[in-house]
Amino acid sequence: MTALLKVEHLTKRFGGLVAVKDVSFELEAGEIAGILGPNGAGKTTLFNLLTGFIAMDLGTVEFEGGSLAGLAPHRIVNRGLARTFQLCRPFRGMSVFENVSVGCLAPRVRHSGGVEARARRILGQVGLGAKAATPVDALPYGDLRRLEIARALATEPKLLLLDEPFAGLGGNEIEPLSALIRKLHAEEGLTILIIEHKLREFMQLVRRVIAMDFGEIIAIGPPAEIVRHPRVVEAYIGRTEAPLGIA
Amino acid sequence: MRRLNKDAIGAVSVLAILALAPLVARSDYFTGILTVSLIFGIWAVSWDFMSGLTGRENFGHALFIGAGAYSAAFIDSKFDLSPWWGLPAGAFAAVLFSLIVGFPTLRLRGPYFALAMLAAATIMQRLTRIFWQYTGGEEGIPGLDPLFDDPLATYYFCLLALALTTAALLALAQSSWGTILRAIRGDEAACQAAGINITFYKIVSLMISAACAGMGGALYADYQQAVTPDVFAVALSITLIIMVYVGGMGSIYGPVGGAIVLALLPELLRGLGEYRLWVYSIILMFILFFSPGGLVAPLWRRLRGTP
Ligand SMILES: Nc1ncnc2c1ncn2[C@@H]1O[C@H](COP(=O)(O)OP(=O)(O)O)[C@@H](O)[C@H]1O
Ligand SMILES: [Mg+2]
8 A cells, every 4th residue: 555645854944943854754545643742843844844835955745656846835735635724814804605615716626516515515514504604704713723624625635734723722622623523534534634732632533643843753653652652751841731731 | 686686776877877977067178087087997996806806905007007008109109000909909018017027026925016016117107208219208199099089989988998897807806716816815825725826816817907907098098199107107006096995995896986086076176276185185084094994885885785
């Protein structure tokens, strides 16, 4: 079986800071995996490199066997690799429905069935069906997080990268969103890679965790092992956050 | 459906008023003022289509207007072709300029596009003075053939041009093309993450905007039967932006109203003599201060009864 995503020796410097350092890993099609690491570990930068928002200094990224090097962000999306942002980035001044329909207008999916019908289906899928006409400026934060996912889903990705989808959510909002992500993985066969800086949200959700610190991968394994891994424990000791999020 | 009907009634009423106005006024002077205000309308909606929808402000729309006006003048005076050729030639020249400025700057974030437009228009204005042998310098190119001999015919042709331009740009703005432009205004990176080639949409929208403005510039040259370097003026670009603001940015139809109101306002204030400019400026500031979303489009939305 070949990997859906194959990353080798990926490196990115910002001046003297090496934000991502010699990162190599693979994702199998149909997998649901996580990236764990304290704030500043380089997780978002890794996503920016994979999705073409930042140019890499060194390394290779292969998606379905083809190189993504040098491709503009929209081209990568149209290959089937979509992402969400850590801070929600809705299109202000537009309705929920219009926000999602922009994703439905990506060349990759534009001609696969009506834009309107697909936008409505996706809104139903993420639980925003009743709020299609609402202006995004009036949307509560939890719904913005769902909208962020809906817009990425609208491009019908094969691989979905979620950057801290639980950030800023209240305790009772986390489980429903977690259930939605599980459903997308199970029912749509979507390959998913999730960034989190607390391991607790991961335990139930992912099968494999890639742990990062200071731009490097320090451990890869199932969540139960990662939480006890000495380098992961060390990375979180003396910081305000504990890997289980209990600090 | 209901809303569409109201919009149609509104559009037909405005058209009817504009069609009847010169017949009622029966004054060549007034018809002339009104003709110019319609041409300003074409320029304002074309500015709004690109800049109002994408949020990429353009401080030098006069570049396209001047390119259109001088092309029409060259066609007429140097090549001795029918003045009708000036319209497509003006649109074409403006599109060329839009590519020269838009291609390198619209892919960048920041104010490069807005400033490059401003600079390009200013440079072109200088060039018309430097190459005075060809452009007539400060005097410009006088003695152009009019499109029509009858000022009323010119007026109705400008009204038709404005109506068609507005209808076409409004239809585009309400299609998925417009959705994408408004998404670009909302967040360019998020738009890319939704798989949209934002540079393509911005450049093609600027070309469309330029084509309309250039055609309007040619129309202006034909109406005046002359061009002068003023068609490249910064003041013209700024006036258009104010018209769009007063009309309601991003609404496309609003700037038509903004252009007509602001083009007629100085005439209405003529009785005030030397205080005219003061009052004009104060009225403008009141509008922009108390109704930052503009006047025309918000008013119409209220009348129509939808947010
Ligand atoms: N565009 C940038 N320019 C300079 N430094 C950056 C940039 N983006 C991120 N960084 C730095 O790179 C490091 C990793 O950041 P980031 O990838 O956002 O971490 P994480 O998502 O794991 O919290 C941080 O030290 C951050 O300050
Ligand atoms: Mg981050």
